[in-house]
Amino acid sequence: MSIILDIANYFVEHPILMVLMFLIYLILFGISVVLFGQAPKPNSNPFCFDATKRPEPLVISQAERNKVLKQGFSEKNIPDNIDAIIIGSGIGALTTGALLSKVGKRVLVLEQHDQAGGCCHTFIEKEFEFDVGIHYVGEMKSRTIVKFLLDQVSQGQIVWDHLDSDFDMVVLSNKMDPEKTKFIPIRGMGYGPFKKKLLEYFPDEEEALDKYIQLLKSSRSISRSLVYYKIFPKWLVKILVWTRLMSLISSYHKYASKTVADVLHGLTKNVELKTVLSYNFFDYGVEPTRSSFAIHSALMNHFINGGSYPRGGSSEIAFHIIPVIEKSGGSVLVRAKVSEILVEDGAVVGVRVRRAGGGHVDIASNVVISDAGVVNTFAKMLPETIAEKTSIYKIIKNSQVEPGTLSCMSLFVGLNGTAEELKLPNYNIWCFNCTDACKAITDYAKLTLDEALNSDIPFAFIVSPSAKDSSYQLRHPGKSTLTIISTCMWDWFKDWDKERVKKRGSEYEDIKKQFMDKMWAIVLKFYPHLEDKVEYMDLGTSVTNNFYLGTVVGEVYALDHTIRRFNDQEVLMHLRPQTDIKGLFLTGQDTICCGFVTGLYSGLLTASAVLKRNLFRDMLALLKKVNEKDKLYTKSK
Ligand SMILES: Cc1cc2nc3c(=O)[nH]c(=O)nc-3n(C[C@H](O)[C@H](O)[C@H](O)COP(=O)(O)OP(=O)(O)OC[C@H]3O[C@@H](n4cnc5c(N)ncnc54)[C@H](O)[C@@H]3O)c2cc1C
Known part of the structure; x- marks a missing residue:
């Protein structure tokens, strides 16, 4: 006692x-x-059974594809008794919609463009089909967790063609002596072959390469703690942050708090090697001095086994997920721009959609999910008096997050001849105009339009969708495509943002022509034989992104992927599926980070938040079952 x-x-x-x-x-x-989790609700598990089916033959008829991808918005097409409205039709939206539909929810997806898919959409000009925002994807070569997720929401209908094992080629141009230009392949067959290949070009840098690979390997699990910020209740995150337990649980901030440039500086003095080890920074749109090593290492790990491309082009993605959404009575409607999210007494009650002929239509739902990005959602679609009370609005107003500052120009080229005839590569080319890519881009971003027109383009990302897609000749016989992407600034083109698309006038066309010539000249250095094969060529700028992708200032990957975004704990916890407004959820690249596979994961997180159920656990349980069944099947053969 x-x-x-x-x-x-x-x-x-x-x-x-x-x-x-x-x-x-x-x-x-x-x-x-x-x-x-809370006690699981009956029938709220979208992973009850394996939804994968044998892939059906590719649907080639564009008319048939349009019946799925281009269902126009009209009042009579709006389903009754909607359970959830999703704004935007990117991969985050489609994944969320499909998972909700799989548990019987009726979902309405509203897309402002004239076709569904967001960055995954393709467009056709003069019989050439171009993709917009999918050039290669990692982790699709075997049944990885994320491929399994994609298979569940698309019924296993998306088939992947694989890029060469040297899937990226880094070109370090030497202007003084072009003969000394270096071509350095990036091998995607695991860490060992990646290092071995680079060692051929940097024989004195073994120690730096070893350390770099060690960093990549040890950072593999950190994405889990990025997710903790998104799935733990905010009060719990606050306690974990306050008690510093968050930093003890994982080493995430050890990587997130350093810029890519700082990490590389600690490894080597070799400027060329630094450029090669950060060559793909435009995959997240921020130069190495401003980006977080956590995101860079996640990207490197994502592609460590190489890249793949969806057979049939990236429109296959929406084409096969939409029917899953429709199974429960849902719809994916295009030309449906949401002008306002309707809120009453602190809770969402629906959305307002602009009618093509003028006026608007209000659609009721007490669950609204936005895939349109946080700036569009909080600074444009929500009434300011409501938005200003939310934590996300505050981090936008405090400039803790902002839309990406580096925008992009995309040159789309249609060529006569097959990929084989034209010797087009099935790998990506990252061509830098000098060895110090980081400095070149940082300097370029400071230029005015006139200065940029009189300067070299610092880098060009050159890809041939038709060479990667084994079905391209079947779909577009005798044709090939090239896409060349480089950076530009919003300020250079913003004056034409309000002009009508394709009718922006001769000054705009003239500026475009000058950039086009510069970009095409880079391609001709590698492929001079293409000069007389061009049948179609056009350039998209930052205002093009605004029009077709619904961006704010032509940004490539929504919110800037700066070190602040990925290291500021307040930002990390507020960018999550749940918002401060009852019934309003977020999905897509702003909730985690950019990229196709992250879009899939964001959909999983958002559907979990809406259904109040840990769908990740459900998915892993199903994956385990399917793997065990396969093992038994293989043994019995
Ligand atoms: C040029 C480029 C190249 C890329 N290359 C690759 C790559 O090779 N590999 C890779 O993995 N990732 C790549 N990405 C990134 C990847 O495509 C994106 O991160 C991802 O697809 C984004 O998905 P999301 O769900 O966030 O939405 P998004 O695809 O951004 O879709 C959002 C949708 O919301 C719509 N919208 C906006 N406002 C409204 C409104 N008011 N009403 C209705 N609809 C609205 C938009 O029109 C858009 O369709 C690339 C992106 C770009 C732009």
């Missing part, structure tokens, strides 16, 4: 201990709720 009294006295004398124990209890309780 006296021992108990002694302990009680001890606690009374040390009240801080009581507070600490209470906090630990709260944390453990929070973790148990998150990990084990």
Whole structure:
């Protein structure tokens, strides 16, 4: 008895201990709720069975494809009794929609463009089909977790062609002596072959390469703790941050708090090697001095086994997910620009859609999910009096996050001849105009339009969708395509943003022509034989992105992927599926980061938040079952 009294006295004398124990209890309780979830609701598991089916033959008829991808918005097409409205039709939206539909929810997806898919859409000009925002995707060569997720939402209908094992080629131009231009392949067959290949070009840099690879390997698990910020309740995240437990749980911030440039500086003095080890920074749109190593290492790990391309082009993605959304009575409607998210008494009640002929249509739903990006959602679609009370609005207003500052120009080229005849590569070319790519881009971004027109383009990303897609000749016989992407600034083109698309006038066309010539000249250095094969050529600029992709200032990957975005704990916890407004959810690249596979994961997180169920756990359970079944099948053969 006296021992108990002694302990009680001890606690009374040390009240801080009581507070600490209470906090630990709260944390453990929070973790148990998150990990084990609320009691699962019956029939709310979209991963009850393996939805994968043998791929059907490719649908080649464009008219048939348009019946799925281009269903126009009209009042009579709006389904009754909608359970959720999704704004935008990118991969985050489609994944969320398909998962909700798989548990019987009726979902309406509203897309402002004239076809569904967001960055995954393709367009056809003069019989040439171009993709927009999918040039290669990692982790699609075997049944990885994310490929399994894609198979579940698309019924296993998306087939992948694989790029060469040297899937990227880095070109370091030497202007003084073009003969000394270096061509350095990036091998995507695991860490060992990646290093071995680079060692051929940098024989004195083995130590730096070893350290770099070690960093990549040890950072593989950190994305999990990025996700903790998104799935743990905010109060729990706040406690974990306040008690510094978040940093103890994982080494995420060890990587997130350093820029790519700083990490590379610590590894080597060799400028060429630094450029090669950060060559793909435009995959997240931020130069190495401003980007976080956590995101760079995630990208490198994503592509460590190479890249793949969707057979039939990237429109295959929306083409096969939309029917899953339709199965539960849902619809994906295009030419449906949401002008306002309707809120009453702090809760979402629906959306307002602009009618083509003028006026608007209000559609009711107490669940609205936005895939249109946080700036569009909070600074454009929500009434300011409502938005300004939310934490996301505050981080936008405090400039803790902002739309990407580097925009892009995309040159689309249609060529006569097959990829084989024209010797087009099935790998990507990253061509830099000098060895110090980071400095070149940083300097270029400071130029005015006139200065840029009188300067070299610092880099060009050259890809041939038709060479990567084994079905291209079947679909577009005797034709080939090239896409060349480089950077530009919003300021250079913003004056034409309000002009009508394709009718922006001769000054705009003249500026475009000058950039086109520069970009095409880079291609001709490698492929001079293409000069007389061109049948179609046009350039998209930052205002083109605004029109077709619904961006704000022509940004490539929505919010800028700066070190601040990925290291500021407040930002990390607010960019999540749930918002401060009841019934309003977010999905897509702003909730985690850019990229096709991250879009899939964002859809999984958002559907989990809407259904209040840990779908990641459900998916892993199904994956385990399917793998075990396959093992038994293989053994029995
Ligand atoms: C040029 C480029 C190249 C890329 N290359 C690759 C690559 O090779 N590999 C890779 O993995 N990733 C790549 N990405 C990134 C990847 O495509 C994106 O990160 C991802 O697809 C984004 O998906 P999302 O769900 O966030 O939405 P998004 O695809 O951005 O779609 C959002 C949709 O919302 C719509 N919208 C906006 N406002 C409204 C409104 N008011 N009403 C209705 N609809 C609205 C838009 O029109 C758009 O369709 C690339 C992106 C770009 C731009």
